[in-house]
Amino acid sequence: MSVEATPERTTPATTGSEFLAGAKLGFPVVVASAPFAFLFGALAAKNGISVAEATLMSATIFGGASQMVGIELFGQKIAPWLVVLSIFAVNFRHVLYSASIGRTLSHWTFLHQAIGYFFLTDPQFAEVERKAEKGLPVTFAWYAGMGVTIYVPWVIESGLGAYFGNLIPDPHSIGMDFLLPIYFFGLVMSFRTRANWLPVVIVSGIASIIAYKTVGSPWHVSIGAAAGIALATMLPIRNGQVSRP
Amino acid sequence: MSTTAWIILWGAVATYLTRIGGHLVLSRFERVHPRVEAALNAVPAAVLTTLVAPAALTAGPVELVALAVAGLMSLRFGMLQLFLVSAAVLIVGRQIFG
Numbered sequence: 001m002s003v004e005a006t007p008e009r010t011t012p013a014t015t016g017s018e019f020l021a022g023a024k025l026g027f028p029v030v031v032a033s034a035p036f037a038f039l040f041g042a043l044a045a046k047n048g049i050s051v052a053e054a055t056l057m058s059a060t061i062f063g064g065a066s067q068m069v070g071i072e073l074f075g076q077k078i079a080p081w082l083v084v085l086s087i088f089a090v091n092f093r094h095v096l097y098s099a100s101i102g103r104t105l106s107h108w109t110f111l112h113q114a115i116g117y118f119f120l121t122d123p124q125f126a127e128v129e130r131k132a133e134k135g136l137p138v139t140f141a142w143y144a145g146m147g148v149t150i151y152v153p154w155v156i157e158s159g160l161g162a163y164f165g166n167l168i169p170d171p172h173s174i175g176m177d178f179l180l181p182i183y184f185f186g187l188v189m190s191f192r193t194r195a196n197w198l199p200v201v202i203v204s205g206i207a208s209i210i211a212y213k214t215v216g217s218p219w220h221v222s223i224g225a226a227a228g229i230a231l232a233t234m235l236p237i238r239n240g241q242v243s244r245p
Numbered sequence: 246m247s248t249t250a251w252i253i254l255w256g257a258v259a260t261y262l263t264r265i266g267g268h269l270v271l272s273r274f275e276r277v278h279p280r281v282e283a284a285l286n287a288v289p290a291a292v293l294t295t296l297v298a299p300a301a302l303t304a305g306p307v308e309l310v311a312l313a314v315a316g317l318m319s320l321r322f323g324m325l326q327l328f329l330v331s332a333a334v335l336i337v338g339r340q341i342f343g
Contacts, residue, residue: 028325032332053249060257070256080252087256091263093292099267100285106272117265122293129289175335178308181300182315182335186327188293189319195283200290208295209302221295228291233280 015141022145029123029150032183035176036064037154040071041161047075051162058158062151063121064180066090069218090218093225097125104132105143112140119147126187133194196235204228307338 013021037058044054049071057067066087073083097120105113105128124147131138191197208224215223271277277285301312315331322330 025324028328032328049249053247053253056250057253057256060253061260063260066256066260070252074249074252080248080255083252084255084259088259088263091260093295094260094263095267095270096285096288096292097267098264098269099271100288102268102271103277103285105268113268114265117268118261120264122296126289126293173336173339175332175339178300178304178311178335179332181297181304181308182311182331183324183328184293184296185301185312186315186319186324186331188290188297189316190324191289191293192319194286194290196287197290200287201294204291204294205298208298212299212302217299220299221292224295224298225288225291228294229284229287232287232291233284235283237279237283 013139015139018139018141019145022142022147023149024145025127026123026146026149028183029121029146030153032179033064033150033154034157035174035179036068037157038161039176040064040067041158041163042165043068044071044074044158045162045165047071049074049162051159054162055155055159058155061087062118062154063087063091063094064154065218086218089222092218093122093221094120094125096225096229097122101125101128101132104128104138108140116140116143116147119143119151121147121150122184123150123187126190130190196232199235200228200232203231305343307335307342310338311335 040058041051041054044057045051049057054071057070061067061070069090070083070087073086098117101120105116108116124143127146128138128143131142188201204224204227207227208220211223212220271285301309304312311331311334314334315327318327318330
């Protein structure tokens with residue numbers, strides 16, 4: 001993708017510096033997601049998926065949790081459409097992300113938008129929201145800088161994980177299962193100045209825990225999010241609260 | 246092409262639809278009602294919380310300390326420092342206690 005050749009007309013900063021600024025934000029995500037990329041590859045190999053297929057999955061789906069669920073189901077004898085549906089269910093939260101940042105990305109060209117939405121992961125969404133909240137321009141170069149920085153290692157590490165499947169150390173001792181919750185908690189905290197933040201966090205948290213215990217994963221994400229968002233629509237709207245660009 | 250490869254590609258199509266779908270639906274409306282606006286502004290806190298809450302509920306003491314460190318660091322530091330320090334607390338804690 002030739003990012004350098006597509007400058008944004010309205011940006012004060014150069015395309016190159018915007019790309020680097022975005023890349024810098026992608027770095028902690030690369031660190032946080034690297035163990036999962038390797039683990040994904042290793043588990044894929046264990047479930048009889050080839051190195052090429054594991055790499056293809058990371059390159060085309062680019063969504064860690066849904067890929068984990070996918071390979072889990074490949075290991076069992078489950079109808080293909082059900083596997084696709086499960087991937088869709090795990091990724092359903094992106095519908096909300098896309099609805100929200102659509103307001104920020106709408107000044108991009110059609111092609112930039114079509115490419116941009118492919119790279120819409122949890123951290124990418126959070127950083128776009130933070131930037132827009134501060135009233136800063138969200139350029140395609142900045143967005144691509146972050147997206148490509150996360151994407152390329154993700155794909156390569158998945159392939160390496162599948163190739164060197166047995167070299168992965170004990171996942172628990174390197175904190176694997178809890179690194180992403182820590183990262184996401186940091187992101188939750190970064191939105192604490194938003195209107196109704198605390199009530200939304202409390203209601204979403206409680207609803208997702210109840211749903212996790214009753215309905216089960218991955219539905220607790222959609223159910224918990226729906227509860228918090230429903231609350232936000234019912235709380236009184238303060239003046240200027242909705243002035244976000 | 247193998248069945249697995251086909252499932253992966255259809256899974257990719259389904260995933261791309263979730264990533265572009267919310268925008269496609271919302272962009273059909275000329276004006277966004279203030280309550281819809283309020284709902285959209287709640288999306289980050291609402292969704293990201295659900296990715297933490299169940300894990301936090303089943304967490305042991307080491308994990309809770311790591312979360313507390315992350316919470317405190319969020320008041321002062323950026324995501325990179327926050328993540329590296331909290332992850333170090335988690336990993337060292339697990340080596341020692343568990």
